[in-house]
Structures are given as structure tokens and as C-alpha cells.
Amino acid sequence: MYKIVRKEILSDVTKLMDIEAPHVARKARAGQFIIVRIDEHGERIPLTIADYNRDAGLITIIFQEVGKSTKQLGKLEPGDSVASFAGPLGHPTDVENFGAVVCVGGGVGIAPIYPIARELKEAGNTVISIVGARNRDLLFWEDKMKAVSDELIVCTDDGSYGRKTVVTEPLKEILGDAQRKIARVWAIGPAIMMKFVAAATKPFQVPTTVSLNTIMIDGTGMCGGCRVLLDDGARFVCVDGPEFDGHKVDWDNLLSRLQFYREEERIALQEYDHKCRLEGAAAEGGK
Amino acid sequence: MAELTQKERMKIKRHDMPNQDQVVRRGNFEEVALGYTEQTARVEAERCLQCKEPKCIKGCPVGVLIPQFIKALREGDMVKAVEWMKVKNNLPAICGRVCPQEVQCEGNCILAKKGEAVAIGRLERFVGDYELAERTCPLVKAPKTGKRVAVVGTGPAGLTCAVDLGRQGHEVTMFESLHGPGGVLVYGIPEFRLPKGVVHGEISYAVECLGIDIKTDHVIGRSFTLDELLSDYDAVFLGTGAGLPSFMRIQGINLNGVMSANEFLTRVNLMKAYRFPEFDTPVKIGKKVAVVGGGNVAMDSVRCSLRLQALLAKQSGGEPGEAHIVYRRSADEIPARAEEYHHAQEEGVIFDLLTNPVEIIGDEKGCVKALRCVKMQLGEPDASGRRKPVPIPGSEFEMEMDTVIMALGTSPNPLVFVDATGLERTKHGTAVADTETGRTKKQRVWAGGDIVTGAATVISAMGAGKRAAADINSFLKGEAPWA
Ligand SMILES: Cc1cc2nc3c(=O)[nH]c(=O)nc-3n(C[C@H](O)[C@H](O)[C@H](O)COP(=O)(O)OP(=O)(O)OC[C@H]3O[C@@H](n4cnc5c(N)ncnc54)[C@H](O)[C@@H]3O)c2cc1C
Ligand SMILES: Cc1cc2nc3c(=O)[nH]c(=O)nc-3n(C[C@H](O)[C@H](O)[C@H](O)COP(=O)(O)OP(=O)(O)OC[C@H]3O[C@@H](n4cnc5c(N)ncnc54)[C@H](O)[C@@H]3O)c2cc1C
Ligand code: SF4
Ligand code: FES
Numbered sequence: 042m043y044k045i046v047r048k049e050i051l052s053d054v055t056k057l058m059d060i061e062a063p064h065v066a067r068k069a070r071a072g073q074f075i076i077v078r079i080d081e082h083g084e085r086i087p088l089t090i091a092d093y094n095r096d097a098g099l100i101t102i103i104f105q106e107v108g109k110s111t112k113q114l115g116k117l118e119p120g121d122s123v124a125s126f127a128g129p130l131g132h133p134t135d136v137e138n139f140g141a142v143v144c145v146g147g148g149v150g151i152a153p154i155y156p157i158a159r160e161l162k163e164a165g166n167t168v169i170s171i172v173g174a175r176n177r178d179l180l181f182w183e184d185k186m187k188a189v190s191d192e193l194i195v196c197t198d199d200g201s202y203g204r205k206t207v208v209t210e211p212l213k214e215i216l217g218d219a220q221r222k223i224a225r226v227w228a229i230g231p232a233i234m235m236k237f238v239a240a241a242t243k244p245f246q247v248p249t250t251v252s253l254n255t256i257m258i259d260g261t262g263m264c265g266g267c268r269v270l271l272d273d274g275a276r277f278v279c280v281d282g283p284e285f286d287g288h289k290v291d292w293d294n295l296l297s298r299l300q301f302y303r304e305e306e307r308i309a310l311q312e313y314d315h316k317c318r319l320e321g322a323a324a325e326g327g328k
Numbered sequence: 329m330a331e332l333t334q335k336e337r338m339k340i341k342r343h344d345m346p347n348q349d350q351v352v353r354r355g356n357f358e359e360v361a362l363g364y365t366e367q368t369a370r371v372e373a374e375r376c377l378q379c380k381e382p383k384c385i386k387g388c389p390v391g392v393l394i395p396q397f398i399k400a401l402r403e404g405d406m407v408k409a410v411e412w413m414k415v416k417n418n419l420p421a422i423c424g425r426v427c428p429q430e431v432q433c434e435g436n437c438i439l440a441k442k443g444e445a446v447a448i449g450r451l452e453r454f455v456g457d458y459e460l461a462e463r464t465c466p467l468v469k470a471p472k473t474g475k476r477v478a479v480v481g482t483g484p485a486g487l488t489c490a491v492d493l494g495r496q497g498h499e500v501t502m503f504e505s506l507h508g509p510g511g512v513l514v515y516g517i518p519e520f521r522l523p524k525g526v527v528h529g530e531i532s533y534a535v536e537c538l539g540i541d542i543k544t545d546h547v548i549g550r551s552f553t554l555d556e557l558l559s560d561y562d563a564v565f566l567g568t569g570a571g572l573p574s575f576m577r578i579q580g581i582n583l584n585g586v587m588s589a590n591e592f593l594t595r596v597n598l599m600k601a602y603r604f605p606e607f608d609t610p611v612k613i614g615k616k617v618a619v620v621g622g623g624n625v626a627m628d629s630v631r632c633s634l635r636l637q638a639l640l641a642k643q644s645g646g647e648p649g650e651a652h653i654v655y656r657r658s659a660d661e662i663p664a665r666a667e668e669y670h671h672a673q674e675e676g677v678i679f680d681l682l683t684n685p686v687e688i689i690g691d692e693k694g695c696v697k698a699l700r701c702v703k704m705q706l707g708e709p710d711a712s713g714r715r716k717p718v719p720i721p722g723s724e725f726e727m728e729m730d731t732v733i734m735a736l737g738t739s740p741n742p743l744v745f746v747d748a749t750g751l752e753r754t755k756h757g758t759a760v761a762d763t764e765t766g767r768t769k770k771q772r773v774w775a776g777g778d779i780v781t782g783a784a785t786v787i788s789a790m791g792a793g794k795r796a797a798a799d800i801n802s803f804l805k806g807e808a809p810w811a
Pocket of ligand 4: 280
């Protein structure tokens with residue numbers, strides 16, 4: 042059992058938790074992830090390591106409530122525990138001094154892009170960050186991102202905060218400015234956003250690293266459920282990634298594979314909501 | 329029973345295993361083989377001729393004292409039978425269920441030459457189940473030695489090694505990357521063949537008696553590396569198996585509906601997807617399922633498919649659909665355990681033999697629509713001694729399918745080799761280790777089971793774990809230093 046020691050509500054649907062897992066914290070690095078299973082009936086879900094504290098043995102995760110497991114996790118409070126917590130998994134981000142780099146974080150992808158931006162900054166890069174979300178309520182960590190970036194651009198789809206645009210627009214402007222000599226781009230967010238970032242950087246031939254969020258089960262290379270097609274064959278995201286060259290990814294295949302369990306995800310959420318309502322009603326009745 | 333003559337013994341017919349009805353069992357995940365009653369077990373035991381030079385023992389990879397345990401069993405002395413069994417085999421309830429007896433002990437039994445072998449596996453299971461319920465043969469821990477051993481992987485190799493080392497008084501810590509121990513016994517082999525209660529019963533008993541610490545969620549190569557373990561422990565045993573799935577190099581492998589057998593079986597067995605949504609992990613099964621391969625993994629996958637189809641049909645009405653085995657050789661070469669092949673046939677699996685996939689065809693949404701195959705014929709014997717299947721030109725055809733499960737063999741997971749300087753590997757990815765002692769090319773590191781042999785059997789993994797434990801023990805006592 043792994044104890045939740047702190048919880049922060051970043052938005053209605055975005056939660057942060059610090060979880061006691063010294064075996065993960067001792068070696069955790071930016072770009073890696075963990076697999077959590079809430080209880081004995083739970084599924085194994087991958088979440089990126091948003092931060093870590095080796096001395097205290099803590100791992101910070103940030104997640105968006107999009108389905109049954111993330112909603113259930115979001116209901117837990119400090120003092121509660123989760124049944125399993127494995128990691129750190131995947132390869133850490135390759136950080137060196139590249140010169141000028143752009144870090145793009147979309148939605149909950151802001152969480153995993155933060156430690157990467159921080160390490161890039163510490164390595165001496167000029168870091169330009171672009172963070173975006175559908176609306177203002179879904180944004181978080183603007184201050185933290187600002188602290189590790191030389192320049193921060195914030196945008197929302199609906200214009201409720203920052204620039205009213207999608208992240209690829211400011212990205213194209215920056216890449217178009219030859220003076221800036223952008224050496225590399227990192228992008229983490231919904232698959233569709235990463236697809237468009239890769240498409241945007243391709244004409245400029247700027248190497249672009251994306252962190253793929255395929256469906257996973259074990260996270261250790263045992264099942265192949267996470268496999269992705271690159272232009273030279275299939276790879277397992279959990280052990281070969283999660284970061285890949287965005288220009289090599291077969292995005293349509295990835296997007297279609299992410300849809301495969303839609304119906305089951307809907308059923309799981311519906312059953313869970315139903316159960317929560319019943320429990321809520323029972324609690325009301327008991328008062 | 330009065331003492332029988334050899335002739336009388338040979339007249340007794342081998343007893344069938346009572347099985348769950350073949351129609352009923354298609355719709356559930358409960359155990360198929362129900363086990364002998366005490367009466368049947370004792371009469372079956374009377375068939376054993378108590379050979380002076382028992383051939384069966386030679387057929388067993390760990391040399392179980394077969395005539396001895398059978399004699400005690402037929403004399404009604406169960407405690408003694410368990411004791412004989414446990415001299416060589418700690419986990420008879422598991423082996424009795426999953427060993428390929430027809431090519432091991434029973435295949436060597438003198439009676440098999442003329443008629444039917446003594447049902448050694450079924451008797452072994454009977455003795456194992458007795459011990460599981462009664463615990464007459466406790467695991468005893470020798471006084472503490474103060475030596476610490478890390479055992480990586482909790483499959484049959486690791487478990488056997490850990491138990492033997494625990495009994496010698498060493499402090500044993502096991503590391504497992506998944507959330508629960510058992511290896512293939514829990515994530516691969518389905519409930520209807522090996523109930524998880526049996527596996528968990530054996531593991532928790534060992535943990536309790538010997539004080540073994542099992543650290544789950546610990547991925548060696550990530551959470552800790554081998555080199556780090558060596559600085560904390562006096563010896564390390566690697567029993568991480570061969571869990572890396574292979575896919576065919578054909579078109580369409582990444583379509584929705586194509587899975588490795590490992591993914592499919594892990595969802596079904598470890599994550600209990602057959603009880604979705606009571607358990608969170610789902611598994612999608614089509615109306616037309618093709619399982620590619622002919623080994624135990626393929627049989628388990630196809631029989632799980634049949635069951636899931638039946639459960640789905642019960643919930644939503646309609647026909648359950650069909651499940652195929654697509655295998656490139658003929659029935660004679662099927663490597664699965666004989667009993668599983670028969671059970672699969674009884675349950676209505678369709679066997680497309682001498683058939684090999686050449687392409688998986690998808691629809692406009694990226695889902696599997698059909699499997700394109702070629703017919704094969706058997707040519708000259710290949711390196712494995714089996715006749716090599718060769719495609720028949722012009723025989724390509726398509727079968728409509730919506731799920732394709734690849735059960736094509738596995739290799740060792742490379743994660744454990746991360747930061748393991750000096751640990752040698754073959755070109756197949758297996759660890760190089762001495763077959764007798766389990767010693768690898770790296771000081772104080774032993775390995776055994778599928779990580780060394782590639783995908784093999786439960787009993788061979790247990791044998792390797794046992795031999796390594798003996799050598800580790802000698803090493804820790806200073807009797808067999810590292811050369
Ligand atoms: C390496 C890796 C790192 C990740 N890191 C984070 C993280 O730091 N924070 C975070 O919030 N999420 C992260 N994800 C995604 C996260 O694992 C999924 O959101 C989660 O599994 C959803 O589970 P659920 O039961 O709540 O929802 P489900 O019922 O499984 O899904 C609900 C909805 O979410 C979509 N969805 C499901 N899985 C994913 C996925 N992997 N990616 C995108 N959408 C998905 C479904 O299509 C569906 O629309 C990561 C995924 C991977 C592979
Ligand atoms: C579906 C299926 C059916 C089978 N049926 C039969 C049968 O009927 N009869 C038979 O005799 N054999 C059968 N086999 C083969 C048999 O199960 C294996 O040969 C045997 O389990 C090998 O044992 P092992 O201890 O070497 O490895 P495994 O059982 O594979 O256990 C290895 C363990 O190590 C863990 N691990 C891996 N890497 C790491 C790491 N880096 N850090 C920590 N832990 C790690 C794994 O999670 C796993 O739990 C079957 C195999 C499968 C897959
Ligand atoms: S362990 Fe397996 S091979 Fe050996 S006697 Fe038992 S069933 Fe036969
Ligand atoms: S999640 Fe199973 S291999 Fe990657």
C-alpha cells in the first residue's frame with residue numbers, strides 16, 4: 042500500500058497528489074512514468090512523474106479525471122492509500138544543452154512537461170514554453186512554468202485566458218523566426234495535439250520529441266498492448282519510450298488504437314457513477 | 329485391498345479424470361478437471377508395478393520419487409505420500425495440473441509401452457491437494473545464517489529457489505515487477521486450468537513459514553538495478569522468465585483487435601477481465617477469433633476466447649461465435665499438453681492446421697476484418713527434428729475475423745539486464761548460466777527458469793530454481809567459492 046500524503050486541486054477535473062513510494066522516488070527522472078492500481082479490482086493506469094522528492098520518498102502525480110479510474114483516484118484523500126505503485130518506468134528524457142528549445146504542454150500535459158523544462162533549463166538551454174488548454178479553468182502551474190522558462194506563452198482555445206489560439210500557432214511563429222535558432226521541440230498533451238505539433242515542426246526540420254500515452258497494462262514490455270508504429274516498425278511505448286521522434290510516429294494508427302476500448306470505458310464510468318449515486322443516497326438516508 | 333499380483337494390477341484400467349461437462353464449462357472459468365476421489369486415487373495407485381528400476385523417475389525433470397509416493401498412497405498413508413513427494417517437489421498441486429506428463433513421467437512409464445501409463449500426474453495432484461488442505465508437512469526454517477539473498481521474479485523458478493533458501497535459514501527477499509507474485513502461474517495460465525487459489529495458497533504458506541519478504545511493484549532494472557542489489561545482498565537469483573512477446577512480421581499487426589497472447593491472457597487472468605465491469609480492466613473479444621500458434625499459450629488463449637464469447641452471448645443474447653487455432657504444422661506436431669488439446673477439441677475449438685497467416689486485413693476504421701492465410705505442407709525435418717512446413721504456392725485464402733491473438737513464443741524481458749555489467753546473454757536474449765549450478769558469468773549472480781532456457785515448462789523452471797538454491801547455499805557456507 043502506498044500512502045497519499047498531499048492532495049491539491051488544480052482545477053475541477055485536475056488533481057495533484059504526492060504519494061509515498063521511496064522505491065520509485067530514489068531513481069525517478071523527468072520523462073518517466075509510474076503505473077498505479079487503486080484497489081484489488083482496479084486497472085493498472087500509467088501516469089507521468091510530474092515531480093519527485095528523493096529524500097522524502099515522494100512522487101508527485103497530476104491527473105485529469107477522464108474516466109472511471111481517474112475519477113475514483115480523484116476522490117481519495119490524504120491518508121488514503123493505493124494498492125500498487127510501480128516505477129519509475131520508461132526512459133528518462135535525454136537532457137543536454139541544445140541551445141534554444143521549445144516545450145509545449147497541452148492540458149494535463151503541462152504536468153509532465155514541467156520537469157523536462159526544468160531539467161533543460163538547468164542544463165543551460167534557453168527555454169521557451171507554450172502551455173495551452175481548452176479554457177482558463179483547465180490551466181495550472183503557470184507560475185512554476187514561468188520559473189523554469191525564459192519565455193512563457195499561455196493560450197486557451199476559447200480565449201478565456203492568455204492568447205485565444207491553439208498551441209501550434211505561437212509555435213509556428215517562433216519557428217518562423219530564424220533568429221531564435223530553435224534546436225529542439227518537446228510536446229506533451231493529447232495525441233491529437235502532439236500530431237499537429239509534429240506536423241508544424243516538420244517543415245522547419247526541427248527535431249521534435251513527443252511523449253506517447255497509449256493504452257498500457259503492465260508497463261514493463263510484457264504485453265505489447267502499448268505498441269506504436271514508427272516509420273521503421275513497431276515499438277513498445279512503455280520500454281522503448283515513452284518519448285519518440287514525433288516525425289516518425291504513425292499518428293492515425295495511434296489515435297485509432299486509443300479509441301478501441303471506448304465502449305468499455307463508457308460502461309465502466311456509467312457503473313461507477315451509478316454506484317457513487319447509490320452510496321451518496323444511502324449516506325443521505327442515514328443522516 | 330489385499331496385495332495384488334502384477335497380472336491383476338495390469339488388468340486394472342487407467343481411470344479417467346472426472347471433468348466439468350464440456351458444454352457447461354464453455355460458459356464459465358471454473359476448473360475443468362475435477363480431481364480424483366480418494367477411492368479412485370487408491371485404485372489407480374494399485375496399477376503401479378513398483379519397478380525395480382523405475383523409468384518414470386528418469387522422465388521427470390526433478391526426479392520425483394514416484395513409486396515411493398504411489399506406494400504410500402495406495403497404503404492409505406497420505407502423510408507419508410506427501411513426505412515422499414516433497415523430497416523433490418515443493419509444489420505438487422501445481423505440477424500435477426500443468427506438467428506435460430505424457431512426455432515426462434507417464435511417457436516413460438513401463439505400462440505406457442503396452443497400454444496406458446499409470447496416471448502419475450493425477451495422483452500427484454491428489455497428493456498435492458491433500459497437502460494444500462491438511463498441511464501435514466510443514467516447511468521448517470533452519471537457524472538464521474545472517475546471509476541475505478535477493479530473488480528476482482516470483483514465478484516457479486524464483487519461488488522454488490526462495491523456499492529452499494528460506495529453509496536453510498537465509499534471509500530471502502523477493503522482487504516482483506507486477507502487483508502480485510506467481511509469474512506465469514497467475515498471469516498466463518487460466519483459472520480453469522490452474523485455480524489461482526492453489527497458487528496463492530502455496531505462496532502465502534511459504535511466506536508465513538519461512539518469513540520470506542515479497543516486494544511487489546519493484547521492477548529490477550528500473551526501481552533497483554542488479555548492480556545495486558549486489559551491494560545489498562550476498563547473492564542474487566534471477567528468475568524473471570521469458571515474458572517478452574513476439575509479433576509476426578506481416579502487414580496489419582497494429583490494427584485494433586490484434587493482440588499478443590500475453591496481453592490477452594494478462595487482461596483475462598491477472599486483471600480478471602472476464603468479470604468486467606466488477607473488475608476495471610476490460611478485454612474485447614470478437615465473434616470470430618483466430619489464435620495463431622499451437623502451444624499451451626495458444627490453447628489457453630483460444631479456450632479463454634470461447635468462454636468470453638459464451639459469457640457475452642449469455643449477457644446480450646445471440647450466438648457466441650467461433651474460435652480458431654491457426655497453426656502452421658499438423659496435429660502431430662502440436663506442442664501443447666495433450667490434455668489441453670483434447671479439452672480444446674471437446675469445447676468446440678476449430679483447428680485450421682497446416683495454415684499460416686500472411687496478412688491481417690483491416691476495415692476503414694482500423695479494425696481487423698479478415699486474416700489472409702496460406703496452406704502449408706510438411707517438408708524435410710528442420711533443426712527441431714520436426715518436419716518443416718512449407719507454403720503451397722497459390723493456396724492463399726481469407727477468413728473473416730475480428731480478433732487475432734498472436735501466441736508465437738516469447739523471449740526474456742531485457743529490463744533486468746539494465747546496469748548488470750558482466751551478465752552475459754546469448755543472441756536469443758537468454759542469460760548464460762551453468763545448467764547444474766545456475767551460476768552466470770557475473771559473480772554472485774545465479775539464474776534459472778525461462779530466463780535461461782527460453783519459454784519452457786513449470787517443472788524445468790522449478791528444477792533450475794532448486795539446483796541454484798543448493799549451489800547458493802554451498803556458496804554462502806563457503807563450501808563452493810566463486811572460481
Ligand atoms: C506513459 C503515460 C503517461 C501518462 N501520464 C498522464 C498524466 O500524467 N496525467 C494524466 O491525466 N494522464 C496521463 N496519461 C493518461 C492516463 O493514463 C489515462 O488518462 C487514464 O488511464 C485514463 O483512465 P480512466 O479509467 O480514468 O479513463 P478511461 O475510462 O480509460 O478513459 C476515458 C477517456 O479517456 C481517454 N483515454 C484513455 N486512456 C487515455 C490515454 N492513455 N491517453 C489519453 N486519453 C486516454 C479515453 O479515450 C476516454 O475518452 C498517461 C498515459 C501514458 C501511457
Ligand atoms: C499461457 C501459458 C501457459 C503455459 N502452460 C504451461 C503448462 O501447462 N505446463 C508447463 O509446464 N508450462 C506451461 N507454461 C510455461 C511455464 O509457465 C513457464 O515455463 C514457467 O512459468 C517459467 O517459470 P519462471 O519462474 O522461469 O518464469 P515466470 O513464470 O515467467 O516468472 C517470472 C516472473 O518474473 C517477473 N519479472 C520479470 N522481469 C522482472 C524484473 N525486471 N523485475 C522484477 N520482476 C520481474 C515477472 O513479472 C514474473 O512474475 C505456460 C506458459 C504460458 C505463458
Ligand atoms: S513433477 Fe511432473 S514430470 Fe515429475 S512426476 Fe510429477 S507430473 Fe511427472
Ligand atoms: S504496456 Fe505492456 S508492453 Fe507496454
